[in-house]
Amino acid sequence: MSVAGTSTAPEGRDAWRTPAPRPGADEATRCGIDPDQLPDGLVVADEHGRVICFNAAATRITAVPAADALGRLLEKVLPLEDLEGRRWWQFTDPYGGLATRVRQPERNLLLPGGREVLVSARYVRDEPLGPVRRVVVSLRDTEARRRTERSHAELIATVAHELRSPLTSVKGFTATLLAKWARFTDDQKRLMLETVDADADRVTRLIAELLDISRIDSGRLELRRQPVDIGAAVSRHIQAYVASGQPADRFLLRIEQPLPALWADPDKVDQVLSNLIENAVRHGEGTVTMDIAPSASPREGEETGTSVTVSDEGPGIPEESMNRVFTRFWRGSKRGGTGLGLYIVKGIVEAHGGTITVGRAPGGGAEFRFTLPVGAPAYLA
Secondary structure, eight states, X not given: OOOSSBOOSOSSHHHHTSOOOOTTHHHHHHTTOOGGGOSSEEEEEOTTSBEEEEOHHHHHHHOOOHHHHTTSBHHHHOOOBOTTSOBHHHHHOTTSSOTTOOEEEEEEEEOTTSOEEEEEEEEEESSTTSOXXXXXXXXXXXXXXXXXXXXXXXXXXXXXXXXXXXXXXXXHHHHHHHHXXXXXXXXXXXXXXXXXXXXXXHHHHHHHHHHHHHHHHHTOOOOOOEEEOHHHHHHHHHHHHHHTTOOGGGEEEEEOSSOOOEEEOHHHHHHHHHHHHHHHHXXXXXXXXXXXXXXXXXXXXXXXXXXXXXXXXXXXXXGGGGGGTTSTTOXXXXXXXXXXXXXXXXXXXXXXXXXXEEEEOTTSSEEEEEEEEOOOOGGGO
């Protein structure tokens, strides 16, 4: 297999640009890996410090064509500086210095123009304490890490903002009751205590959301699968809204029978249903319709799944916002809440091996549809 971006040892500039096998290329070939297929930038310099490998990712990250890099000195191709302005190659001196060194750990460095990259290096020696024969450099773009850091910062800011209001209320009412208990009537005391109780529930919900996000992001969301009657679960939510004052004729539940047996985590399914129905009630208008039907399983190898569609007759979600609905902090046109609910819903559905989509309902409002595979756990299959 030919390997892109390679060169022989320096015998003149034309020789440097002639592709040829290089140390490490044979191993990559045997593994069926082309350096250009690697997601990170790979730069390899020979014992003379001249570049003999410069893959496609390195070109993308540095904006230096492979043809211009091959055969040139490593420090010229990658004139890296640390965040204190020191030239990295002169500072680290890969071909000199201590003979016991084998690598440089990953760190943030700057390319010309101030672009930040993550760089790590490995010093290859034929024998311990021998001269360096190859310097292998890995380059990674920092944009993904910066997005993650920004997301974490936004999450912290949102949580701090959401916690401040209920905690201020709890502190204020409890302090007032403790200081002036005898001055209030029983009805006033009850009102203040009910407010404290509601705010405590709000804090509890927020903490639960944070824990869910942590588990989803780390892939540690645990599911306790058992048989779930999805129709009965939706009915319970409707009854709760009717009991709280919503008119019964605002809800329409349609179930296509027979439904296949659904094995899922009932608490997590309730969380998904609660979020979707609450969104339809709060932000939608007209009738909230819930359709439950068998459908093709979203998981390969399984024939059937169960789909649940929640739709309303409100203004719906703008087309340009459709691709952001399941991202963190999306709140739509109306403010309020953390904007984390639909992100958690998507994580729960996907943890079950399912899929969720958003679109426009026949009545013009928003339509959320999620599908879960129905297969029993492996130990019951």
